Each structure stands twice: as C-alpha cells, then as structure tokens.
Amino acid sequence: MxxxxxxxxxxxxxxxxxxxxxxxxxxxxxxxxxxxxxxxxxxxxxxxxxxxxxxxxxxxxxxxxxxxxxxxxxxxxxxxxxxxxxxxxxxxxxxxxxxxxxxSVATLYATPQGQPLYEKLGFQATSGCEVLTGAFTGRGAGTTRPAAAGDLPAILRLDAEVCGVDRTHVVSRLPEFADRIRVIERDGEITGYAAQTRALSQNGSNQVGPVIAATDAAARALISDIAIDAGGQTRIDLDTARPDLIEWATQNGLTPVFSCKAMVVGGATLPGDRGRLYAPILQAIG
The missing domain is CATH 3.40.630.30 (Gcn5-related N-acetyltransferase (GNAT))
Structure with a gap:
C-alpha cells in the first residue's frame, strides 16, 4: 500500500x-x-x-x-x-x-520573490517596472479620440513596428478584452494608441495598457484622456527608465504600490522600437 x-x-x-x-x-x-x-x-x-x-x-x-x-x-x-x-x-x-x-527568446516580469528562480534559469533583468494606482486627478488633453473599427489595420502596423513582431493574434482581440481604445494622430496618421480594461478583479483598478506613443507628451495625452473617460481607480505599469512620466503620474493622483523587473533569457535585446512602448498590455504579455 x-x-x-x-x-x-x-x-x-x-x-x-x-x-x-x-x-x-x-x-x-x-x-x-x-x-x-x-x-x-x-x-x-x-x-x-x-x-x-x-x-x-x-x-x-x-x-x-x-x-x-x-x-x-x-x-x-x-x-x-x-x-x-x-x-x-x-x-x-x-x-x-x-x-x-x-x-523564441523568453521574457517575463518578475516579483522580488520570483526573481531568484528566474535568475537561476538564465533570465537577466533588463529594466524595471513601477505599478501605480489611484484616482487620476489630471485634466484631459483633448488631443486623442476613440478608436474606430477602421483604425485596426493602422494600430496593428504601429504595434508591429514598435514591438518588432506581429502581435495580431493579441492586439486584434483588444476590442473584446478592453473597454476603451484611444488613438492619437499626426497629419492624419495614427502615431499612438492606448487601451483601458475595467478592473480585472473585485476592488481592482482599471488597467491602462498598452500605451504606445511617439513622444512623452503624446503618452501623457493618451493616459489622461483614457483615465478620465474611464473614471474610478486607474492602474498603469510604467518603465522605471521614465522617471519624469512616473513623477507626472504621481502628481496627478497615482501612487506607486509595487515594482518588479522585466527579465529576458540571457539579457537579450528585444526587437522593435521599444522607446515608444510606454506601458504593456499586461505584464503577462508585454
């Protein structure tokens, strides 16, 4: 027995x-x-x-x-x-x-508790991530607009350019998952977009992400307009390499609640123009 x-x-x-x-x-x-x-x-x-x-x-x-x-x-x-x-x-x-x-090069976001395990498996921290939540108190920029169905091809092209890979199977499902998607344009061309999803758990915050923008000012405009449109509590995950944006977020009602590390096997450089990726869709996806 x-x-x-x-x-x-x-x-x-x-x-x-x-x-x-x-x-x-x-x-x-x-x-x-x-x-x-x-x-x-x-x-x-x-x-x-x-x-x-x-x-x-x-x-x-x-x-x-x-x-x-x-x-x-x-x-x-x-x-x-x-x-x-x-x-x-x-x-x-x-x-x-x-x-x-x-x-495929494996990537993940690690909490301090999980980081030692991932390091043993060959992952290296390539950047940090600050999670901020709170009631957004800033003013709307008024320079963005709600995305329309016809904007999807342009959003997919922009996302692929910034992330360096085709994420169609994820981004094309954002209209099902997210409650709001907004875009910002220059000379009639979409140069940035952001999505917001209602709280994923009870007593949670509305998640803002992804945020892709050509400039810090455009990123702030997208975040402001979509957070005000959603109302309630907002959560956004910002790269710690953007201290000015994090300071702006804290000045507008958001509070840092925890931080984590973005890790990549072997510390490899991810493709694309990541300088325009201000916030991930979710930490689970990037």
Missing part, C-alpha cells in the same frame, strides 16, 4: 490548460493570495497556452502561461500552491514552458 501525505510532491508532467481549467486556475490564484482575475485568465488562455501540474487530489499544483510572438515569447501566471512551495515545482514548470518556447 502506498501511503500518501497531503503535500506529496506531484510527479506528473505538466499538461496543457484550457478554459475548462479556469476554476482551478482561480483556486490556485486564491491559494497564493493573488487577485481572482477571471477575465485576465480567460484572455491569456485565449491568446496563449497555459500549462499546469496536477497533484494526486486532482488539484492544480502549479501553473504557467506561454504567449508566443514569433521570435520571442512571454511567460506569465507562474504559480505554485503554497503547500508545495520551495519543492521544485516552480523550476519544473518553468523548464517546461521554456522548452515549449523553442528558439
């Missing part, structure tokens, strides 16, 4: 996750005291591929999501149930998704 304890380490290989696993994903998030972001999980499982390790009780013991973008891939939602903490499941599922990434 095999005697099994409640925290016996699962030995099964990671398996793909689907929408039928959404409840299990939310239960795992709750176990680690993460927000219950059902809309975020649904979006990620639609545009990416989730993987999970299931324990002997049929519970999800570990998770991760891999979202491919051609030559690079974003890893997110890396979670391990508390009772299996520091028992190798995080390393095992990370090695699995890194193998699934193939020749």
């Amino acid at each position: 095999t005697i099994r304890t409640d925290n016996q380490i699962p030995t099964t290989d990671p398996r793909p996750l689907s929408f039928t696993d959404l409840t299990a994903c939310l239960e795992l998030s709750d176990n680690r005291e993460w927000p219950l972001e059902d809309r975020k999980w649904e979006f990620l499982l639609r545009v990416g591929q989730g993987y999970g390790i299931v324990d002997a009780d049929g519970k999800l013991a570990a998770s991760a999501v891999l979202t491919h973008f051609g030559d690079f891939a974003a890893i997110s939602m890396v979670l391990v149930a508390a009772k299996y903490n520091r028992r190798g499941l995080g390393t095992r599922i990370m090695r699995h998704v890194m193998a699934e990434a193939g020749d």
Whole structure:
C-alpha cells in the first residue's frame, strides 16, 4: 500500500490548460493570495497556452502561461500552491514552458520573490517596472479620440513596428478584452494608441495598457484622456527608465504600490522600437 501525505510532491508532467481549467486556475490564484482575475485568465488562455501540474487530489499544483510572438515569447501566471512551495515545482514548470518556447527568446516580469528562480534559469533583468494606482486627478488633453473599427489595420502596423513582431493574434482581440481604445494622430496618421480594461478583479483598478506613443507628451495625452473617460481607480505599469512620466503620474493622483523587473533569457535585446512602448498590455504579455 502506498501511503500518501497531503503535500506529496506531484510527479506528473505538466499538461496543457484550457478554459475548462479556469476554476482551478482561480483556486490556485486564491491559494497564493493573488487577485481572482477571471477575465485576465480567460484572455491569456485565449491568446496563449497555459500549462499546469496536477497533484494526486486532482488539484492544480502549479501553473504557467506561454504567449508566443514569433521570435520571442512571454511567460506569465507562474504559480505554485503554497503547500508545495520551495519543492521544485516552480523550476519544473518553468523548464517546461521554456522548452515549449523553442528558439523564441523568453521574457517575463518578475516579483522580488520570483526573481531568484528566474535568475537561476538564465533570465537577466533588463529594466524595471513601477505599478501605480489611484484616482487620476489630471485634466484631459483633448488631443486623442476613440478608436474606430477602421483604425485596426493602422494600430496593428504601429504595434508591429514598435514591438518588432506581429502581435495580431493579441492586439486584434483588444476590442473584446478592453473597454476603451484611444488613438492619437499626426497629419492624419495614427502615431499612438492606448487601451483601458475595467478592473480585472473585485476592488481592482482599471488597467491602462498598452500605451504606445511617439513622444512623452503624446503618452501623457493618451493616459489622461483614457483615465478620465474611464473614471474610478486607474492602474498603469510604467518603465522605471521614465522617471519624469512616473513623477507626472504621481502628481496627478497615482501612487506607486509595487515594482518588479522585466527579465529576458540571457539579457537579450528585444526587437522593435521599444522607446515608444510606454506601458504593456499586461505584464503577462508585454
């Protein structure tokens, strides 16, 4: 007879996750005291591929999501149930998704708790990210407008130029996921866009992202107009290399609540003109 304890380490290989696993994903998030972001999980499982390790009780013991973008891939939602903490499941599922990434350069955002694991797996911090939330108190710029259906081809071209890869399978779904998309133009050409998604969890903030703009002034205009249009609490994730923009955000009602590191395997340089990427769609995607 095999005697099994409640925290016996699962030995099964990671398996793909689907929408039928959404409840299990939310239960795992709750176990680690993460927000219950059902809309975020649904979006990620639609545009990416989730993987999970299931324990002997049929519970999800570990998770991760891999979202491919051609030559690079974003890893997110890396979670391990508390009772299996520091028992190798995080390393095992990370090695699995890194193998699934193939020749694509893997990227992720790391909390201070997760950073040591990722460093052991060859990730290097390439930049920092400051998460700010609060009720936006600034004034609208009035120089942006709501995106129309006919703007999608121009938005896709701009996004590909800035990010250096084709993200059509993600950006084309923004109208389903986001509540608002605004664009800014110069001489009749769209030079920037931003999206806002209503709170992904109870008591959460409206997420602003992505923000792509040609200048700091254009980025501020997009953020101002979309935050005022949405109302309520706003969240935006800004690169720490933009201290002037972070200071502007704090002067307009937003407060830094935590920071993390953007990490890339081997510290590789990501493609595109990233100087125009002011905020990611989500940290889970980039």
